[in-house]
Amino acid sequence: MGLHKRDNSSNWYYAFQVKNKKYVGSTGTANKTKALQVEREMRNKIHSETFLGEAEEVSLRDAVLRYLEPRKQFSYYRGMESISRKMFGSKRDSKSKKDYPCYGLPTNLLLHEIQTKHVERLVAKRRAEGDKPATIKHEIGLIRSTLREMQKLGYKTARDVVFPQLKTSYRLRYLDSNDEAALLRELDPKIIRSGLKSVEERTPEMQRNVQDNYDLVIMLLDTGCRYSEAANIPWSCIDLEAGTLSIYRSKVNNEDVLYMTNRLREVMTRRFAERLPDARYVFENKVGKARGYAAQAIKKAMDRAGLNDENVVRDKGGKVTMHTLRHSYASKLVKNGISLFEVSVLLGHSDSKMTQRYAHLAPNDASRKAVSLIDSLQADSLVNR
Template sequence: MAQFKWFTTKHKGLRYREHETRKHGVRRDRFYQYRLMENGIRVQESFGWLSEGWTEEACLLEVAKLKQARRTGEGEITLKDRRKKALDKRTEQERKAITFGEVWEKNYLPQAKADRGEASTLREENLYALWIKPVLGDKPISEIVPLHLEKIKSNMRSEGKAQRTIQYALAVTRQVFNHAKRHSLFNGDNPVGKVKIPSEDNRRTRFLSHEEAALLLEEIKRRSVDVYQQCLLALHTGMRAGEIFSLTWECVDLKNEILLLKQTKSGKDRMAYMTPQVKEMLQSRNSADTEPGSLVFPGRNGVEIKQVSDTFNRAVNALGFNEGVTDPKAKVVFHTLRHTHASWLVMNGTDLYTVKELLGHSDFKMTARYAHLGENTLRSAVQGLGKAMEDEYSNVVNIEKIRRHDGSIR
């Protein structure tokens, strides 16, 4: 630790040391410090350099303020505390001045790109550029209120945007606020929580019959074996398109007929189970020189496929499945295969909890939509209970008859 030579001033307790090279005016720059025993306690305050404005008079004025604070118990009693309070105030002011756009560009977007897929991030960027930025971009994040978010909703509605798209835009906005809060860039309540989120029932209602599924698979197989095999996997396991496209051979256990699906939509890993048809299909794709980390369904140049091939839509159109259908929920799309898988499970008597686990639903409400498909199973269960109760009643009646016939039985 450097040893300084200190010089006294004519003021009790106030001293200074000189800078080795730097001058202030004609003299060397001075660093002032107050050091004195007060009521048996060593008090030491380091003020600063003369070149920074710390004259002897300024130092003495500060000493008087600190003594007053110690005497009255009001305010900061040390210069360190006072400086910390001033720093906190500046930091708070700077934080309040941070705009929503700055949080988006410098903090949220880089993190989103690191954590999520390219397609998801690109959609968020489009929503931000078109709808969020014009309203919130230049506003300090601390000054944004629910009224601003209502403006985003109003703008999107006036342009005929779907409720689901408005939901997504508000969800992105909520995530930016949450991100800012986690990183101490914002400390208020998330204003999105005070805005009514548009609701829309976008659950799919259309699922395929066994005959329709067979026709669709045959039509697709005629056009593309790869797309056919992807569809077969979706229909037989309930896997999402993204889960199929990201599946690697190291996650395929042909011996135990299990597929490990990593980091699914719910954020958790889950297992999918092979049917004999799926196992046979995967065996046909596998070879002795297959790398464990390679994709089961690689795209061009071996990279991961980002979207469903248009071959699927062409096959659906050729079969006329969507002819005259205007409701998007009733149209046959690739996701219909997953919906069909779940529907068939329930219609075959599989309980909803098992379906939930197989599909990887994070919320049971998502699975409950299939409950009506199991009405026949439920009806059969109640009828079975009724039959059991009827048999039990018959047994009781028979015992009572025996009792009446044989008085020895009491």
């Protein structure tokens, strides 16, 4: 109990118990003095709510900001921050980066005052604005997650909000062996193409970036990790002798030990041999910190490989993104007979229902039996002619 640090974060985390209930969370700071102050304040809030029946009021907007603050270090933060702006009436154009008004919830709406009608109106307005169910689902999910976390932290919250069930239907995009080969060709550290100098002409930093992009994609393809889990992994989580890596999944707050493929083990062995003496992370930025979200070069390689050509996107059901590499790992396993339960464990899903999206890829034994039967019937028909 008290303050502690995690391998994947420079911030201090608090952990304490009140009436046999455990409270754990980020203090949002790497300064221990400030972290101690945050922990004391959190203890006081929980104590007040538990023993005195008091709960601090907070607006929905401030609550969302407090929910996002300790998540700044994660790759999904920018997307969530964009969703929060939109929630309160400001959309940002992805190309021009300009903000323009849209429907938003009142900025002075208190967290405990939010009602089902506020959520329903937000959903109705987003549909009228042309948002797809999957997009609306992210916004509603942020409200729900904020309510849940603020309740744990002792703030006064609404407890009877009914959230709508939004049905989303889309085809699952994943890379087949040809797609994967095309992407790795575009990321090959030795490749010579327009806009990229030859290996001899590159600076050490430039070559490191090119190599990092290739190696990171290998890790994503061969482990099914989320981008943030792979990009921010420290060397202390890599065991080359055993051929394993320990993954802390911050999104679902669980840990896994995964075995490396031969290909990934070769990558890690090379990187370990070439690392700087004081390197803490497997993938570092230019100042020696964890790489963080830096995927632009990989996304451009996806485009160059033709994975997002208009006809390909239409035929295969969607664009290739960084998360597609995770889908590709899962699809490869399911297609080759690994059970959905085992895939769920390997992906670190908090709910096995999430793995059902891959169910249609499982080998279809019924279809094989049907083909065998029809072939047999057709053969008998030919013999009896």
